[in-house]
Amino acid sequence: MNKDCENWLLTPAAMGRVDDAAARSGMNSYGLMEKAGQAVSAAALRLFPGARRFVVLSGPGNNGGDGYVTARALSEAGAAVSIFRLGDPSRLKGDAATAFAHCLLDGDDLDAYQPWAGDVVVDAIFGAGLDRPVPDTVRHVIERVNVASIPVIAVDLPSGLDGRTGRVLGAAFTAVHTVTFMTRKPAHVLLPGRRLCGSVEVYDIGVPMRIVAGEAGCVRVNSPSEWQYEFPSEGLESHKFSRGHLTVFSGPAAATGAARLSAAAGLRIGAGLVTLASPTAALETNAAQLTAVMLKAIDNPSDLAVYLDDPRHNAFVIGPGFGIGERTRAFALALKDRLVVLDADAITSFRDEPNALFNAFSGGDFRLVLTPHEGEFARLFPDLATDERQSKIERALAAAVRAHAVIVYKGADTVIAAPDGRVLVNDNAPAWLATAGSGDVLAGMIGGLLAQGMPAFEAAAAGVFLHGKAGTAAGRGLTSEHLITSIER
Numbered sequence: 002m003n004k005d006c007e008n009w010l011l012t013p014a015a016m017g018r019v020d021d022a023a024a025r026s027g028m029n030s031y032g033l034m035e036k037a038g039q040a041v042s043a044a045a046l047r048l049f050p051g052a053r054r055f056v057v058l059s060g061p062g063n064n065g066g067d068g069y070v071t072a073r074a075l076s077e078a079g080a081a082v083s084i085f086r087l088g089d090p091s092r093l094k095g096d097a098a099t100a101f102a103h104c105l106l107d108g109d110d111l112d113a114y115q116p117w118a119g120d121v122v123v124d125a126i127f128g129a130g131l132d133r134p135v136p137d138t139v140r141h142v143i144e145r146v147n148v149a150s151i152p153v154i155a156v157d158l159p160s161g162l163d164g165r166t167g168r169v170l171g172a173a174f175t176a177v178h179t180v181t182f183m184t185r186k187p188a189h190v191l192l193p194g195r196r197l198c199g200s201v202e203v204y205d206i207g208v209p210m211r212i213v214a215g216e217a218g219c220v221r222v223n224s225p226s227e228w229q230y231e232f233p234s235e236g237l238e239s240h241k242f243s244r245g246h247l248t249v250f251s252g253p254a255a256a257t258g259a260a261r262l263s264a265a266a267g268l269r270i271g272a273g274l275v276t277l278a279s280p281t282a283a284l285e286t287n288a289a290q291l292t293a294v295m296l297k298a299i300d301n302p303s304d305l306a307v308y309l310d311d312p313r314h315n316a317f318v319i320g321p322g323f324g325i326g327e328r329t330r331a332f333a334l335a336l337k338d339r340l341v342v343l344d345a346d347a348i349t350s351f352r353d354e355p356n357a358l359f360n361a362f363s364g365g366d367f368r369l370v371l372t373p374h375e376g377e378f379a380r381l382f383p384d385l386a387t388d389e390r391q392s393k394i395e396r397a398l399a400a401a402v403r404a405h406a407v408i409v410y411k412g413a414d415t416v417i418a419a420p421d422g423r424v425l426v427n428d429n430a431p432a433w434l435a436t437a438g439s440g441d442v443l444a445g446m447i448g449g450l451l452a453q454g455m456p457a458f459e460a461a462a463a464g465v466f467l468h469g470k471a472g473t474a475a476g477r478g479l480t481s482e483h484l485i486t487s488i489e490r
């Protein structure tokens with residue numbers, strides 16, 4: 002993968018414009034297809050040196066063109082190759098027609114393909130150009146290949162996958178390996194697409210970087226290079242007060258654990274001081290289980306107003322275990338001038354009046370981070386959640402603009418979006434991170450980074466990435482307590 006663009010995500014439409022611009026610049030566009038097909042052939046031979054037969058399934062567009070180049074290259078390397086085609090190859094156009102003309106192997110209709118043991122399928126039916134559910138012929142082949150457990154190498158995208166959204170249009174192959182070109186596309190990282198791609202190889206077919214950069218936009222894969230420059234450093238001159246003061250609100254006596262997890266995570270990620278703001282009735286319960294985290298009784302909005310008189314109380318987490326309702330709304334709105342992570346119950350509390358929240362935090366730098374999972378997202382943004390046309394990236398971005406907040410739209414493919422258009426898709430979370438209390442830990446980590454002065458978008462992205470990394474380090478069967486001790490800055 003080219004280092005310059007390893008985190009970029011281009012939609013199929015943007016990649017189409019890259020292709021056009023490359024052709025206009027005088028590049029030989031057939032040369033790009035030739036390199037694409039050669040890369041797929043090399044991957045197939047590398048991954049399956051013992052294949053009895055490579056079966057190339059070629060479609061009606063340029064993805065099919067890549068397939069004809071692959072078939073020719075595999076055959077020239079001495080492998081056994083069969084081709085099955087969707088559509089009349091005499092109707093292929095442009096580079097795909099050229100690739101077909103150069104490939105002297107016979108082929109048959111896609112319908113005729115019956116899997117044999119020892120086959121390896123090269124799926125070149127549809128790539129970036131899929132724009133509607135796959136036809137029945139393709140659906141039936143996908144089913145036959147699945148039933149026979151034939152390994153599939155996908156060209157650009159597993160056919161049936163919508164490159165922009167990562168959703169399945171009708172049916173899709175499940176690939177063991179996908180070779181894509183220049184940059185990854187949203188479907189390689191958004192679910193369910195990511196699971197259908199297998200390992201993803203990004204091959205540089207030689208489109209000049211300035212042309213790709215022209216279409217790259219601000220949507221990327223989350224990685225330290227996206228936020229490291231803002232990560233708080235522990236210089237010799239730093240002391241606990243210069244590393245900020247995070248306050249986490251505890252729920253009532255019967256629901257204090259979630260907030261303690263957030264507070265402990267905030268401390269672990271480096272906040273200088275962490276206070277648990279607790280109802281008087283829960284002080285004893287909390288006191289029995291805290292050491293480094295401080296405790297303060299705050300029962301009502303007037304207690305909170307006094308606490309907010311001290312400007313050193315700069316960052317807050319509200320929501321985990323806090324309870325749903327009017328008191329929660331009053332507390333959250335009182336924090337409107339501070340850095341705030343609003344999670345769980347505090348999100349749900351605004352389901353009937355989300356604009357009250359959004360308006361309170363509008364104006365000035367964005368300082369509110371919302372961390373909804375799927376259900377909470379639907380409560381605050383019901384219209385976006387049900388809009389089937391939009392990808393998770395597009396939904397998160399629209400929500401961020403509306404809320405004037407950084408949105409951490411959680412899931413195994415968490416999307417972090419800022420109102421200014423920046424979006425990061427996270428892909429390092431292990432499956433076992435979805436455990437009780439995991440979200441509370443994440444909220445505390447983001448709060449702890451906000452307290453240390455990291456801007457909201459970078460704090461959210463770093464929190465999500467380091468949370469995934471801690472989950473991987475903790476390993477299967479982790480508990481949230483273990484997750485916290487596995488956090489490394």
Ligand SMILES: NC(=O)C1=CN([C@@H]2O[C@H](COP(=O)(O)OP(=O)(O)OC[C@H]3O[C@@H](n4cnc5c(N)ncnc54)[C@H](O)[C@@H]3O)[C@@H](O)[C@H]2O)[C@H](O)CC1
Pocket residue numbers: 016019020033034037060061062063064065066067126127128129130131132133134135136156157158182183208
């Ligand atoms: N820079 C690059 O990334 C390069 C990519 N290459 C390959 O080109 C394809 C994209 O090619 P395109 O022709 O635009 O699209 P497809 O081949 O995916 O399919 C278009 C073709 O299919 C028809 N179609 C779409 N949906 C359906 C459907 N549901 N049922 C039936 N037919 C459908 C549509 O009408 C068109 O005829 C990219 O993925 C790469 O593999 C280049 O080779 C090199 C540069």
Ligand SMILES: [K+]
Pocket residue numbers: 064124125126127128155156157158159160
């Ligand atoms: K494909």
